[in-house]
Amino acid sequence: MQSSLNQIQPLTYKVDEQGEISVAGIKLKDLAKDYSTALYILCQETIEKRIQAYKSALEKHYPDFMIYYASKSLNCVAIAQLMQEQGLGLDVVSGGELYTALVAGFKAENIIFHGNNKSAEEIAYALENRVTLMLDNFYELSLIKNYLSANPASEAQVVLRLTPGIECHTHEYIKTGRIDSKFGFNLEQIEEVILKIQECPQIKLKGLHAHIGSQIFEIQPFVDSCAVLMEKFKLIKDKFGIELEELNLGGGLGILYEEQDDPPEIEKIIQAMAEAVEKNCTELGLKKPRLAIEPGRSLLGPAGMTLYKVGNIKDIPGVRKYVAVDGGMADNSRPIMYQAVYKAEIDGKVNQAKETVTVAGKYCESGDILIRDAELPAAEAGDLLVIFSTGAYNYSMASNYNRACRPAMVLVKDGKASIIIERESFADLVQRDKSL
Numbered sequence: 001m002q003s004s005l006n007q008i009q010p011l012t013y014k015v016d017e018q019g020e021i022s023v024a025g026i027k028l029k030d031l032a033k034d035y036s037t038a039l040y041i042l043c044q045e046t047i048e049k050r051i052q053a054y055k056s057a058l059e060k061h062y063p064d065f066m067i068y069y070a071s072k073s074l075n076c077v078a079i080a081q082l083m084q085e086q087g088l089g090l091d092v093v094s095g096g097e098l099y100t101a102l103v104a105g106f107k108a109e110n111i112i113f114h115g116n117n118k119s120a121e122e123i124a125y126a127l128e129n130r131v132t133l134m135l136d137n138f139y140e141l142s143l144i145k146n147y148l149s150a151n152p153a154s155e156a157q158v159v160l161r162l163t164p165g166i167e168c169h170t171h172e173y174i175k176t177g178r179i180d181s182k183f184g185f186n187l188e189q190i191e192e193v194i195l196k197i198q199e200c201p202q203i204k205l206k207g208l209h210a211h212i213g214s215q216i217f218e219i220q221p222f223v224d225s226c227a228v229l230m231e232k233f234k235l236i237k238d239k240f241g242i243e244l245e246e247l248n249l250g251g252g253l254g255i256l257y258e259e260q261d262d263p264p265e266i267e268k269i270i271q272a273m274a275e276a277v278e279k280n281c282t283e284l285g286l287k288k289p290r291l292a293i294e295p296g297r298s299l300l301g302p303a304g305m306t307l308y309k310v311g312n313i314k315d316i317p318g319v320r321k322y323v324a325v326d327g328g329m330a331d332n333s334r335p336i337m338y339q340a341v342y343k344a345e346i347d348g349k350v351n352q353a354k355e356t357v358t359v360a361g362k363y364c365e366s367g368d369i370l371i372r373d374a375e376l377p378a379a380e381a382g383d384l385l386v387i388f389s390t391g392a393y394n395y396s397m398a399s400n401y402n403r404a405c406r407p408a409m410v411l412v413k414d415g416k417a418s419i420i421i422e423r424e425s426f427a428d429l430v431q432r433d434k435s436l
């Protein structure tokens, strides 16, 4: 078990003798003063180190690789730019994510467009920009063909998304690789889809893809998924004479949210994937494809923290003590959606005696609880409470429920903080409303 609280915190997290917390050399209380709360904080060094862990592992075990950052975990202009600077590609899943990437100046040839129900407009948008499509279903193929016949000078690069029939242990809502999934082609449909692709010379099939789920702690499902896809590489070579270039094993590596979580190290999972590709290639007589992966959470999750201010404290003797903060399910919907568990600290009180409390949000819903039965020092109104591991799937799933203003986000590095997403204002909330 490699777990410990300091792997839940960003790499630059520090606590001084007064129990005050800083990140990247900046005190949380200063961030709260300068940017107010609730506030998303992202540690750039943590993101860069995690990217480096993937890159070093791939360079060592499988140098022909491509990392597509899964931007659904956190998509905004600055993060797309950071990913590009780091040499990564981008996985987008909607016209909106693609637009953000293009506004950020992301190179279109390094973007892949996912989705189980892309619209004709989204397909046109992607193809006009020469973005690779992750072909998910026959309906999408018909839309691509419509576009190409109306635009005879255009072409489409596609990768086929398959459901490999792999079970993994994660939350029901974030399992995607099993047969009963809304994503991708069933394995039996491959020959039919390739015949249909071959009818249109403007379509180039580059490879195969499978994503088995998210927040996964096991290595074997990735190895199994690789074996299923490589068998299909062989079938496609034998039946159609096509040697595919790219094998994409998706994202999904889990992170620590609490001490008992035990994700494998990045290098271990990469090594296992690399060995699986080599083994299958040798056994099946295939040339080694480029290995693509699509990590999201494992790059961003541990880099993020959300800083809140404590307000109302409701103590129901013998029942429960609620500590309410100035945020909740609108900025972090994961506890209410997936019963996700988080760890927290109180600035200025780290290492003080702890009590069991429930950290509640401020939204008008009893289920708006951020952490049930947290072990925390005695909080008072005005204290700063920080929740860890919120870098992925927090801002990207935030809502305006109760007409909440989405918090600002700051990126911190070497003692400097820069706003990468402005806090929403009341004016933003009514911007698109129309009077009667």
Ligand code: LLP
Pocket (backbone or CB within 6 Å): 070, 072, 073, 091, 114, 174, 176, 211, 213, 214, 215, 250, 251, 252, 253, 294, 295, 296, 297, 298, 334, 338, 392, 393, 397
């Ligand atoms: N590739 C594909 C095709 C995906 O569908 C996903 C995530 C990823 C890559 C990135 O997976 P990651 O490395 O981040 O696990 N909202 C949920 C997670 C949904 C994941 C959806 N797909 C949550 O908050 O846990």
